[in-house]
Amino acid sequence: MSWFSQTLTSSIGKKLLMALTGLFLISFLVIHATINAMIFYNDGGETFTHWGHFMGTNPIVRTLEIGLIIGFLVHIVDGLILWKNNSEARPIKYAMNKPSANSTWYSRSMGLLGTLLLIFLVIHTAHFWIPNRSNQFATGEELNLYQMMLDIFQNPLVVLIYVLGCISLFWHLLHGFKSAFQTLGLNHIKYNGAINFLGTAFSIVVPILFALMPISIYLGWVY
Amino acid sequence: MSADNMHIKLKVWRQSNSNTKGDFENYSLDHVSPDMSFLEMFDVLNEQLIEEGKEPVAFDHDCREGICGMCSMYINGRAHGPLKGVTTCQLHMRSFNDGDTIVVEPWRAEAFPVIKDLVVDRDAFDRVISAGGFVSVNTGNAQDANSLPIPKIAADEAFAAAACIACGACVAACKNASAMLFVSAKISQLALLPQGQAERTIRAEKMVAQMDAEGFGNCTNTGACSAECPKEIGQENIARMNREYIGAKLSSSAV
Numbered sequence: 001m002s003w004f005s006q007t008l009t010s011s012i013g014k015k016l017l018m019a020l021t022g023l024f025l026i027s028f029l030v031i032h033a034t035i036n037a038m039i040f041y042n043d044g045g046e047t048f049t050h051w052g053h054f055m056g057t058n059p060i061v062r063t064l065e066i067g068l069i070i071g072f073l074v075h076i077v078d079g080l081i082l083w084k085n086n087s088e089a090r091p092i093k094y095a096m097n098k099p100s101a102n103s104t105w106y107s108r109s110m111g112l113l114g115t116l117l118l119i120f121l122v123i124h125t126a127h128f129w130i131p132n133r134s135n136q137f138a139t140g141e142e143l144n145l146y147q148m149m150l151d152i153f154q155n156p157l158v159v160l161i162y163v164l165g166c167i168s169l170f171w172h173l174l175h176g177f178k179s180a181f182q183t184l185g186l187n188h189i190k191y192n193g194a195i196n197f198l199g200t201a202f203s204i205v206v207p208i209l210f211a212l213m214p215i216s217i218y219l220g221w222v223y
Numbered sequence: 224m225s226a227d228n229m230h231i232k233l234k235v236w237r238q239s240n241s242n243t244k245g246d247f248e249n250y251s252l253d254h255v256s257p258d259m260s261f262l263e264m265f266d267v268l269n270e271q272l273i274e275e276g277k278e279p280v281a282f283d284h285d286c287r288e289g290i291c292g293m294c295s296m297y298i299n300g301r302a303h304g305p306l307k308g309v310t311t312c313q314l315h316m317r318s319f320n321d322g323d324t325i326v327v328e329p330w331r332a333e334a335f336p337v338i339k340d341l342v343v344d345r346d347a348f349d350r351v352i353s354a355g356g357f358v359s360v361n362t363g364n365a366q367d368a369n370s371l372p373i374p375k376i377a378a379d380e381a382f383a384a385a386a387c388i389a390c391g392a393c394v395a396a397c398k399n400a401s402a403m404l405f406v407s408a409k410i411s412q413l414a415l416l417p418q419g420q421a422e423r424t425i426r427a428e429k430m431v432a433q434m435d436a437e438g439f440g441n442c443t444n445t446g447a448c449s450a451e452c453p454k455e456i457g458q459e460n461i462a463r464m465n466r467e468y469i470g471a472k473l474s475s476s477a478v
Contacts, residue, residue, distance in 0.1 A: 097300045
């Protein structure tokens with residue numbers, strides 16, 4: 001095995017892949033949340049559609065989208081491999097265990113939270129991304145995503161699924177954001193405070209912003 | 224003593240060897256002093272078992288003053304019991320209540336197979352050390368260490384990492400049975416000192432490779448290891464190991 005593949009398949013290498021793809025997906029969340037927040041202009045989706053059109057048709061963005069799909073796949077597959085390795089490292093469990101005495105439940109539940117997010121991701125892409133891109137591929141025309149949002153978020157069950165997805169995202173980010181920096185070796189008294197603050201703030205603000213979108217449409221605040 | 228006498232019920236993992244399936248046995252002790260250490264309480268149990276003509280419980284112990292790292296019991300769901308920063312031998316019965324039932328298990332990890340009862344095989348740690356946890360530079364005798372100028376801050380950081388007694392509580396407490404706190408402490412103590420520079424890159428590569436080969440899990444940064452470590456080795460060591468390893472992989476001559 002070459003030094004490169006040896007590095008990526010080592011324990012630290014697999015963690016490194018999780019951290020790098022995780023931070024990349026976090027950067028995607030910033031863009032996604034910013035553009036979707038345009039619906040709060042309440043201008044009948046004009047600003048939102050303008051930027052949605054840019055994201056859906058700009059060749060640079062469309063190329064980056066392939067990177068995004070790869071980023072998701074690596075994060076998911078690598079996460080599953082790590083989960084399997086880690087469960088094999090302790091085949092016999094403790095009869096009595098008190099992990100709450102030494103760590104937070106969400107830091108120990110990244111696999112579970114990630115699985116919930118994956119289920120949400122399937123539902124979410126089936127709602128918007130897949131129909132839109134298939135239509136673009138078939139006819140070259142984009143769908144009216146704003147109108148689709150208004151329609152889909154009339155169903156209270158869908159709104160509930162989206163809110164639960166945002167809650168899973170909050171817990172996943174609350175550990176994942178800071179954990180990524182630790183894995184990259186970026187643990188230093190000079191900037192630990194900033195990473196912790198930014199990580200917590202990001203984990204709260206972004207999921208709330210996302211959750212407000214279906215809620216606002218359902219309650220008729222955005223129309 | 225009668226005023227302070229404690230009654231303790233024990234639920235202890237018994238397993239005759241690594242090939243057999245173990246199970247819990249229940250014991251009852253009527254004369255336990257709160258001043259006894261946890262291991263002394265086990266001595267009382269074993270005296271009682273020997274008098275009854277039964278097999279005493281096998282458990283690891285050596286110095287009984289918290290520095291050797293031999294004692295290794297998972298007590299009531301915690302590595303080395305309920306206290307912070309202590310080994311099992313430094314845990315005393317006053318930390319428990321009269322009438323308590325205490326569950327005692329061996330460390331659980333694929334890389335630490337049970338030899339007998341509460342004794343596990345921690346040779347995996349020795350093999351990680353053999354892979355790179357040494358210096359080949361001649362460091363001289365005791366007085367030579369004092370004549371080699373090392374900044375106080377580097378000496379302190381290296382010493383904090385070197386406080387690791389390799390007891391394995393980090394592996395035992397980690398949900399992934401990861402050995403990264405142990406390995407990172409051993410890499411750190413040498414990477415921070417001038418004597419450790421010659422083998423710095425190869426050490427990180429070889430120790431991590433051996434750690435992986437032993438079947439330990441992968442760290443998910445829960446921090447459980449540092450919280451349960453009797454020497455309170457910090458998470459910054461794992462970050463340092465990650466830096467050392469990534470740097471070594473990018474720059475070492477092993478292609």
